[in-house]
Every structure is written in structure tokens, then in C-alpha cells.
Amino acid sequence: MDRSRRKFMAQTLALGCSAAASPLVTPVTFASVPTDNRLVVIVLRGAMDALDVVAPVGDPMLAKYRPNLSKTKHLDLDGFFGLHPELGELMPMWKAGEMGFVQAVSTPYRDKRSHFDGQDLLEAGVVEVSSDVRDSGWMNRMLDLIPEAKKDTAFSVGRENMLLLRGAFPTTSWAPEGRVDLSPQAQLLLDKIYSKDPLFAQAGRTAMTLAAELNTAQMAMSEDDDAGMNDMVNQMKEAANAQKAGGLAAFAAARLKEDTRFATFSIGGWDTHQRQQRSIRNASRELQSALLTLKAELGSIWDKTCVLCMTEFGRTVRENGSQGTDHGTGGAMILAGGAVKGRKVYGKWPGLDEADLYARRDLMPTADLRQYAGWAVHDLFGLAKADLERDVFPNLDLGDNPKFIR
Template sequence: MTNALSRRAFLSRSALIGCSLAASPLLTPISLAATPGENRLVVILLRGGMDGLDVVRPYGDPAYAALRGDAGLNDTDAAIDLDGFHALHPALRPLLPLWERGQLGFANAVSTPYRDKRSHFDGQDMLEAGRAEFGNAASRDGWLNRVLQNLPDAQAETAYAIGREQLSILVGSAKTQRWTPEADMVLSPQAIKLARLIMAEDPAFDAAFTQAMEIADSDGDVVAMTGTQDDMMAMLKQNTRQGKGGSAEQRIAEFAGKRLREDSRIASFSINGWDTHQKQDRTLPPALNRLSETILTLQDTLTGPVWNKTTVVAVTEFGRTARMNGSGGTDHGTGGLMVMAGGALRGGRVIGDWPGLAEAQLYQRRDLMPTRDIRAILGWLLHSQFGLSTSTIETSVFPGVDMGANPTLLR
């Protein structure tokens, strides 16, 4: 290449490759540190309020048919009977082998302490904070961050918050690392060579690039590089367009799995699309497909003994109304469903104290009645997985929670 390309010129043209180089993990140093033990936890936030009564259909309740109609067990694309009382939404059929192996389970009629206002923002704040109420600004830290604060040998960046936005669930004094798939890009070996030549002028920048490249997994085909600076930038732009295969959720799950295969032990990210006010039969399946793909990608990435030490939990800010509305959807409700998966799980069951769906049994005669605090179930999971004492969980991780009986979630 005959034309000199300075670091300043390279950075000034970074808009051509579709992302900010300064925000890309390719140019951001990322360090990993070990936490005690080998157990892994993935927390998925299902933003929008997932309708648990559709995802796991309690067709064995006599009142279900009056509220929701046929559970769909005899349809062409049929729901799947799980235990003679519950049926699984057909969009989650790819997860059925996990259920059969005892690596998929659900907790029904669960909720945070949030009630009545049914605001997505407040409900999500309560879910991520893990508190019964908000006080001063200090109470806005996230419960996963408080877990890290109470692990005796946890160090910086042992957990990943993954996605576009900062996750409140991991905000707090314990340091964590963030990554977003939109900040990643694919560079060919020749493009990497070019970048290294430019970065060599700045030792600190070069060191950051080298460290980030070790975890970026940016492989590409060798591309002959000749011509001008504009030719080079055009090649980088095309390189980025090719991208990596799979949906954003699959890429997120793959990234999380790779980090958890190494030193990280906790990861958290969100999946949107659960606010199903209209035509739920059309709007819910795509979200369930994304959840299914995410869990299966985690399984594929965390193969063998690592998957057997992993638990995945998917939680949502609230459930939805027991009755369908006039638009073929459901409105914001109260009691909901928690999805669990992983090789460490003692699954193949739907846990929870079923409250019933008769009108007098519903919360405010409209919602599934919560019978257990979702924080208690999460607390028992943390107790079994990371050895946190029940007193630490009840006073520090989830202040004020009554953990109740142990549901023995793990093998």
C-alpha cells in the first residue's frame, strides 16, 4: 500500500464501518477474573410483561377454558402437555428435549412486591433492584451486583451486563463489564494487520487492541489489500456488512457462553417484545422463538461439564390479565411465570402454589394471584449455587424477603 494512513485519519473515517471504534470491544480492554467455584448463572430480563398463562397453560384448572378458551392441545400446531395440568406453548417446542432431560422448569404464580400501578418502568426497576420499595438513591443498586459484593473472593469484572442499555440489575459498587453486539464488527486478517500498524504508534492503544482482539473472536477471510485509503475504508465497510450470523439474541448468548466457559460466572441481558396488548397469537410466538434460540445457543456454547454447572433464569416485571381483552391480547397484570433452564437445574416440573383461576381467586378479580415472591425463588437458587447464607440473602441481596421453604432447584 503506497499511501500513508495515519491513526488520526483512520479514526476520523470510523463512521464508514458502522460503529464507534472507541465503543467497540475491539478497542476496549476487557479483563476477566474468577469467582469462587464452578457454578454459572445467566439472568435474562423479559421486558414488557410476559403472559405466563399463555406460555405455560394451566388447562387443568376448570376456569381456564372460560378465560382463555381451548388450551390448544388438539390444534394442528399443538401445545405440548407437560404434566397433565400444564401445557407448553407450541413456540417453545424446541425446548421440549430439555424438559424431558430435567433441564427445563417453571415457577408459576410468582411476582415481585410491585402491585397495582402496572407500570413497565416501575415494575422493571423493582425487578432489577430486588427490593420491596425504593428509598434513597443508594437503594437503586441491582441485586446481582449485591450478590457479587457478598461473594468473598469476587474481583472486578466477574460479571457481564450485555446489551445496548446499562442494566440496573448489575449496577453497584462491585465492578462489572459490558458488551453489546452492535459494537462488534468483523475484521479480516488484513484489516487487523492494518489496524496493528496504526496502533503501533501508541503503545497503550496497541495494548488495548491486542487484549480486546483476544476475546472479540473476529475471524474473517484473507482479503488482498491494495489501493488507496478510500479502498481500505470501503473494504472495512463491506467487512462489517457481512457481520456475524444469527440474531442479536443468539450473538448475545454465544458471547455470554464464551465468557462463562472461561473465568466469568454471572451474565445478564434482556429480551424485549413481551408487551402483548393486541393479537397475542401473533405477537407472542416471535418473542418465545427468541427465548428458545437464546437458551439453546447457551446450551450449545456451554457444552458438557460447563452446561452441567449452569442455571439460566428468565424473569419478567409482571404477568398479564387472566382474561383476553377485546383486541385479542392481554393487559398488564400481576402474578407471572419464571422460566428456568440449565444442566444444573432439577427441572421437568412446574413449581409453585397454584391459586386457581376462578374469579374470586384472582387478584383484584382480574390477575393471577401471586403466591410466592420471585425473590425467594431466586434467593434459594443463589443459596444453592453460590453458597450465600439465607441471612445474607434476606438482609443484603433481597432485603426483607421471606425465603420460605426450599424448592430444591438444583441437582
Template sequence: MLSRRLFLKSSALIGCSAAAHPLLSPMAFAALPGENRLVVIILRGAMDGLDVFQPYGDSNLRGLRRTLSLGPDGGAADLDGFFALHPALAPLMPLWRSGELAFAPAVSTPYRDQRSHFDGQDLLEAGTGTDVEAMRLRDGWLNRLLQAMPGVQSETAYSVGLDDMRILDGAAPAKSWAPQTRFRLSAQGQRLLADVWHDDPLFRPAGDQAIDIINGNLARIETEAGPTRDAEALARFTADRLNAETRIASFSISGWDSHARQGPVIERALQRLGAAILTLRADLGTNWRRTTVLAMTEFGRTARENGTGGTDHGTGGAMLVAGGNIRGGRAIGGWPGLAEGDLYAGRDLMPLRDIRAHAAWVMRDLFDIPRDVLERSVFPGLDMGDSPRILG
């Protein structure tokens, strides 16, 4: 059976062309009642939270990292006298000072020890405690959130990318699309195709969606050339939908796997993340005041810098939080320390809290979802613990 995704890709044969990009990211959207908005950014490749939010106040850091995470001495911006922000995110410092940026150090999913990107990302997007649960459910935690909310509608967007966003896969209505897609089809061609697929239950819905792209403004979201153009396009498209009926959006930014020469690798990735957040803030306008952004990665990286100037797959990482409705300008949660006896398995930052708990409390406060639903259905087996008071 031909899928809608394959239909849209195959539409190139009738005048549809997608701008190819190796890092093209699918996006997913859903509409629901209310004015609060949630954006989840998946950082694929395991972001090094110790380098993004550098704990230079921990005296053990210098012994673990010779060239990375050197704090203000290395050009990072001091945040609170203990943590410093990587220089590549310096454009976000005004958000920190205005209380629109925060982070949670030492967090992780329940995934441990195997350190596979694919498995880690699956568990992050599935929102389950184990890979067995993830395989059983086969859907994502944002979709399970939608299933728990009355009045949810499918605010249409589309996916034309390399991967699906599992985080929104499931029974609740949600679609996806990636920007920088162009469709060229005359009015006569549209009428001809509509006649062809009119009585076809498979092609008619997908075809109608394609025509919506052609005639709507979704395909006209453009961005200037540059190293952050893809991230800006993702954010611009997201803001466009959030300013309309969409209330939940998710997209991914890749390029965080930094086994060697971490400096330039993470700099490029952070520039893209920073550009995405600033584009969201600018394009959302007054709706930024009702928006929460969670940037999450599958796991952290080793506490020790390796011999090639990089870091390897680890455990504890960090979550970035932004938005006009958060209690920012702070680190959310405690700090486990970097002494030898404090490390997980003698090599990784020890996670102090399940990253799912932070996401659950955000959804509790944004959308008034009952705690038992979050712990039982959205994130099976989760103990949310005490509220981290992420929202203002």
C-alpha cells in the same frame, strides 16, 4: 464528564462501528470463584405466563380466554396433565423430558397495581420490595450478591446498547458489552491512541478496554441471519464468557408486550427465548451441567383475553428455569386457581410467591450465600420461606 459508554459509542469517529438494532440488549458479566454458573434473562415487556405455561387443566381457563392458551387442543405440548407448553417452545421439550427445564407459576415481585413497565422492571432488577427502596439503593440485586462474595473480580465485558442492565449496577466490579460490535483500527492507530490517552485518567481505562475488544475474540462472535439471530448472538457471547472466567451473566430479551394480536407477538418472543436457551446449552458443552438459567419478567398479564386478541398488564406471572443442574420436568410451587374469587383484584393471576425467593434460593445453593445476607442485603426485606429445591 465523558463516560466510558459515551467514549465507546463516540469511537465510531476513529473507526469503531456498532451494528445497530432496535432490540440490542446490553449484557453484564462478573467472575467469581467456583464452577457454578448463573444466567439471568430479563424478559422486558411482561411475558404472559398463562400463555407460555398454559394451565389447561383449570376448568376456568376457557371462560377467560377464547383464542389463547388452549392447551393441547391448540397445539401446545402437554407437560404434566395440567400445564402445557406453548407451541413456540416445542424445541425445549427434550429439556423438559431430561429434567433440564422447569417453571414457577404464579410468582411476582412485590410490585402491585400501577403496572408500569418501567417501574416494574426497575423493581425486578433492583430486587427490592418497594419503589422507595429501589430509589434509595440505586443498584441491582446481582451486584449486591457480588458485594457479599469474597474474591470477586471484574471479568471484562462491555455494554454498547440502548439501556443499562441495572441488575448488575453497583459498587462491585462488573462491566457490560453487547455483541455484534465491530472495531476497525490498525496497529499503528492503536499505538497512536495509546500515546494520546496514556496520561489521561478518564480515557486511558476506557481506551484500554476498547483495544481489548479489537485484539480479543469478543468482537468476532457472529450468528446467521434470521428471526432469532440477536438472541442467538447474546447467548453465544454469554456462553463464550461462561466457558472462560465469568460465572454470572445477565442479558435481556424484549418484545413481550402483547396488548393486541398476542399470538404472533408472543410466538416471536418465545422463539427468541427458546433459541437463546438452546444456544447456551449447545455452546456451554460440559459446563451446562453447572449452569442455572432464570428467565424473569416484570409482571404477568391479565387472566382475561381482551377484545383485540391480546392481554393487558397484570400481576402474577411465571419464571422459566433451565440448566443442567436443576430439578426440572416440573412446575415449582402451587397453583392459585382461575375462578373469579381466586383472581387478584378480580382480573389477574394471584401471585403465590415472591419471585425473589426463588432467585435467592438458587443463589444460596449455587454460591453458598448465607440466608441472612440474601434476605437482608441482596433482597432487602425478603422472607425466603421454605426451599423450592430448584437445584438438583
């Protein structure tokens, strides 16, 4: 063993098995994106019911289509629309002008009403499902257009690898519970083993770096055989809460306070086919907790933040036979953050007369939700309209700016 290596090993021994001593940890370079704004995209998986979350209570047709669901006591927003009571703690945010909605929007997806195709289109940002739809997400393509964007500029939070961020531009994905307790020497060997396989090399390096950077608590090596497993399990239990939306939001906020400018995660549970009054409760509470946590944790950064919550499609206007709703078309988007001009329901309301419905069953979409995402990116990061219409959302006409960014 040569001198420098001996010295290195002595240092690491002194630190125990601290991953902070990992030879793979490199100081993070702060990515300076030309603006200081932040964009958070929350994908609401399962198709959120626009007519229950932002209910058009002022439309007498609603009660006719939904004899049971319309009994919910929605909280008045603007005299026509009402907020679902399970999201009631967001009312101060609405009143402060930091929260708004867009009604009757959708992706270009029509008729087949498959969650999976719908979500793929939503995250890919394209017009049609094709064999390469899962190759890249719109947020990844957008990063290419931002001068000086770096790997840490965009972050996907949670155990799933979101399509929204997938693509050629390097991005980071991490769950709050992740950690690695391998000795520094074994980490070096592992890095060597992974060097020939780019997918493993990238994932392995990020894992070591983040594990070292994000976990200050270190695991003590123990002679006890079961210790490794028990420790892992204890961390996982602690992490179970972190997996909930509030935990993901807190983790995202911590990154956004550093060099990260784009963060994304998802909240599931919106597929309310039966007993919607009950089944929508959990998903709503998760969403509410995510938004409240983001605001609380971001502090002054909240003022520079725009949160877009989008879902694959809406649900049927009529309630079904099991007091739920089935897959529909037009849906709603939720806007939040200090960068948003809130206290307003944006979008052109199509009405609920049967002739105004899509296929006589769904809310008629009056705008493409990509237009709103596009204008948010345009206003927050100064991206050119032509670039957005070509690279980020191919073949989209952005239309007029709805001007919902302050």
C-alpha cells in the same frame, strides 16, 4: 524517540494496525470463584404471559376467560400445565429434567402495572420504587458477597447496560459486534485523555481490551476514503444476527466457558396487547433459541449452569378486546440448565376462580420471585441466607427452600 519506543513502534507496524498489539491489553487474570457453578439471568421485557407460556390447560376456567387464546394447542407438561407450542423445541430439555417453571410469582410491585417500574424493581431486587432504585442491581450486590469475585466474574451481554449488574462492584458489558480500529499510538493518547474522567476511563479501557481480545479478524488500513465506513458496516451486518438472542447467548456461553460465572441479557417483545397468538411468536422463538444455544455452546458446563428467566409481571387472566392481554400481576419464571431439578412446575397454584384472582383480574402471586432467585444463589454459590436477606434482597424473607437446584 527512545530505543524501547522505537522497537515497540516497529513491532506494531509489523503487525499492521492489529488491535492485538494494543498496549492496553493486559493478560486476563482468571477469577477463581470458590465454586464452579454458573448463573445466567435472562430478563424477559414486556411482561411475559404466564397463562399462555405455561398454560393451566387443566383448569376449565381458562377457556372461559380466554375464548380465543385458549385455542392454542399447548404441549402437555404434567397433565395440568401445557407449554406454548412456539417453545416446542424445548420439550426434550423438559423431558431430560433440565427445564422447569415456577408459576404465580411476582416482584413486590403492585397495582400501577408500569413496565418500567416493574423492570426496575425486578432488576434492583428491592421492594419499592424510589429515587435511587436505578443505582444498583441485585446481581451486582451479590458479587460483593462472593470471595475472590473479579471484574470478569459477571458479564452483561448486548447493547443495553443492564440495571441488574449496575452498581459499585466492577462488571463488564459488551456486545458481540464491538471493535476498535484505532492505532496503538492513538489508543495510548486516548487512554491519557480519558484518565481524568473515571466513567470514560473505565469504558475506554474495557473497549480496547475486549476489542483486542475478542476480535481476531483485523481491518486492513486502506487509502479508500469510504473503507472505514464500509468495513464498519460489514461488521455491523454480521453483527445484526449476533444481536438476536441466539447470538447473545452464544457470546455469553463463550464467556461462561472462561472465567465468567454470571451472565445476563434481555429478550424483549412480550408486551402482547393485541393478537397475542401472533405477537408472542417472535419473543418465544428468541427465547427458545437462546436456551438451545446456551445448552449447545456450553457443552459440559451446561451441567453446572442454572438459567433463570424472569419478567416484570404477568398479564390479565382475561383476554382483552383485541385478542391480546393487558398488564397483570402474577407471572411465571422459567428455569433451565443442568444444575436445575427440572420436569416440574414449582410454586403454589392459586386457581382461576374470580375470587382467587388478584383485583379480580390478574393471577394471584403466591410467592415473591426474589425467593427463587435467592435460593438459586444460595445453593449455587453457598451464600448465607442472612446475607441474601440483608444485602441482595433487602427485607425479603426467603422462606422455605423450594430445592430446585440439584
